[in-house]
Amino acid sequence: MSKISGDLLNFMLKWSGKSGGLILVNELKKMSVSSVDSMTLEQKGMLLDSLTRDYLSTFLGHSRFLMARAELVSILDIPLDSYMVNDKQYKRTPQSPDMLGKPTA
Amino acid sequence: MDERVKTGISGYDNLLGGGFIPNSINLLCGTSGCGKTLFTLSYIYNGAVNGEKSVYITMEEMKEHIVRDAKIVGLDIEKVDDEMLCIYAMSSLRANLINTKDEVESEESPLRLDNLLEFIKINYSDAVRLGLDSIVPLAIAYPDERVFRAELFRFMMSLKKMGITVIFTTEIPYSSNDTSRFGMEDFIADSVTLLRIREEWGRQIKVHKMRGSNHIRNFVDYDISSNGIKVLYK
Numbered sequence: 001m002s003k004i005s006g007d008l009l010n011f012m013l014k015w016s017g018k019s020g021g022l023i024l025v026n027e028l029k030k031m032s033v034s035s036v037d038s039m040t041l042e043q044k045g046m047l048l049d050s051l052t053r054d055y056l057s058t059f060l061g062h063s064r065f066l067m068a069r070a071e072l073v074s075i076l077d078i079p080l081d082s083y084m085v086n087d088k089q090y091k092r093t094p095q096s097p098d099m100l101g102k103p104t105a
Numbered sequence: 106m107d108e109r110v111k112t113g114i115s116g117y118d119n120l121l122g123g124g125f126i127p128n129s130i131n132l133l134c135g136t137s138g139c140g141k142t143l144f145t146l147s148y149i150y151n152g153a154v155n156g157e158k159s160v161y162i163t164m165e166e167m168k169e170h171i172v173r174d175a176k177i178v179g180l181d182i183e184k185v186d187d188e189m190l191c192i193y194a195m196s197s198l199r200a201n202l203i204n205t206k207d208e209v210e211s212e213e214s215p216l217r218l219d220n221l222l223e224f225i226k227i228n229y230s231d232a233v234r235l236g237l238d239s240i241v242p243l244a245i246a247y248p249d250e251r252v253f254r255a256e257l258f259r260f261m262m263s264l265k266k267m268g269i270t271v272i273f274t275t276e277i278p279y280s281s282n283d284t285s286r287f288g289m290e291d292f293i294a295d296s297v298t299l300l301r302i303r304e305e306w307g308r309q310i311k312v313h314k315m316r317g318s319n320h321i322r323n324f325v326d327y328d329i330s331s332n333g334i335k336v337l338y339k
Contacts, residue, residue: 017223019215026202054201058168058194059228061187 005036007075015056015068027051044076110234110270113151114144116336120310120325122318125270126295129316130261133274134284134291135300139308140329141274143178144300145236146171147334148272150180153190157233160191160225164242168194179333191229199242209246216246218253218260225264235264237273241286254289261293284313300327310336 012020027050028036033043048069056068109124118124125131133141145161152159163171171192172182182190198215209216215224221243225232240257247253264271273294275286284291284299291297297314301324309324327336 015227016215017220017227019213019217019220019224022208022211022213023198023202023215026204026208030202054197058197059191061191063188 002037004075004077008036011068011071011075015060023055024051027054039076041078044078048072048076048078111151112144112148113155114147114334114336116325116327116338117144117310117334119338120298120312120321120336121296121315122320125272126317127270128265128268129270129295130265130293131270131272131296131298132284132290132294133272133298133300134277134286135274136279136302137276139300139302140327140334141276141300142166142171142174142238143329143334144298145238145272145274146175146180146182147178149190149234149236150175150182150185152234153185156189158189158191158229158231159234159236160193160229160232161236161238162193162195162221163238164195164199165239166194166196168192168197177331178329179331191232193224193228195242210248214246216243218243218246218256222260222263226267230267232267232269235269235271237271239274239276240290241276244287250287254287257287257290258293 008024009021012024014020016023027047031043031046031050033039033047039047051072052065052069056065056072060068107123108127109118109121110127110129111118111124112121133144135141142163149159149161161171166174171194175182182192195215203209203215208214214220225235229235243257244250244253247256261271261273273290275290277283277286284297291314294314295316296312299311299313300308301310302308306324308327308329310327311324312320312322321338325336325338327334329335
């Protein structure tokens with residue numbers, strides 16, 4: 001197993017546990033990528049987009065999402081400019097200062 | 106009075122004798138459209154705004170739909186710290202990534218209860234409240250219903266040991282008078298609440314079972330509006 005395959009798999013296992021491998025393989029299948037090692041920069045960007053959109057954003061809060069995504073960018077070795085340009089993920093409304101007030105119900 | 110985990114739903118805590126027992130498993134059952142999701146979301150939301158880490162796991166809705174529907178009943182999820190109110194939309198996984206029967210039933214399937222438990226331990230180990238809405242789609246990972254029952258029991262007991270007070274939902278058919286779909290959820294649960302909606306009655310709620318506690322045993326009306334859920338019992 002190459003470094004990038006191993007790192008990707010470890011990343012998925014770290015955040016998802018045992019199901020991580022299956023989710024990664026299916027994401028790659030969806031993109032018709034047969035080898036992680038020979039992915040183009042465009043394919044890496046697509047993998048980053050789909051893993052963040054279809055998976056990480058479905059369970060991570062904003063700060064942990066950013067942390068996980070930065071880790072993924074580093075594993076995929078995507079140049080910073082490229083991923084900032086494609087940064088379409090995760091919009092969030094700012095918190096109101098009184099968010100810990102007692103519920104009225 | 107002994108310590109209780111308050112749902113924060115107006116009138117419901119009174120029916121329960123003060124709220125849920127800490128570290129208990131609580132079943133909400135009812136037909137489609139009776140408000141199981143909104144009850145569960147209200148419980149999670151009220152915990153989070155009071156500083157208890159709360160997790161809502163939805164099997165059938167997209168995250169943005171949950172946020173939108175909650176807002177209709179006055180729960181503004183986007184204003185709550187998302188490290189305190191966590192939503193896991195497993196529906197997205199089911200729609201986008203886990204496709205074939207083999208994948209759904211495989212050892213690695215995220216729908217398997219042992220894998221879901223591992224996921225919860227990794228990501229939400231410090232949760233105090235958890236809502237699982239609903240358990241019905243999880244059964245498709247188990248061709249043998251007996252195995253599903255055993256695994257569901259193990260899963261719920263593990264959540265209890267983690268110190269989490271759980272609500273889980275199950276859907277029952279319109280014609281049924283049961284409080285379970287798989288014939289065992291109500292045995293696993295420490296409390297069972299039945300929601301029903303009929304043209305002739307409107308919306309009604311009944312606490313069918315509450316281990317170790319006095320509770321109100323009658324059907325009581327409830328209402329869902331832009332001000333939230335109101336159980337009409339003082």
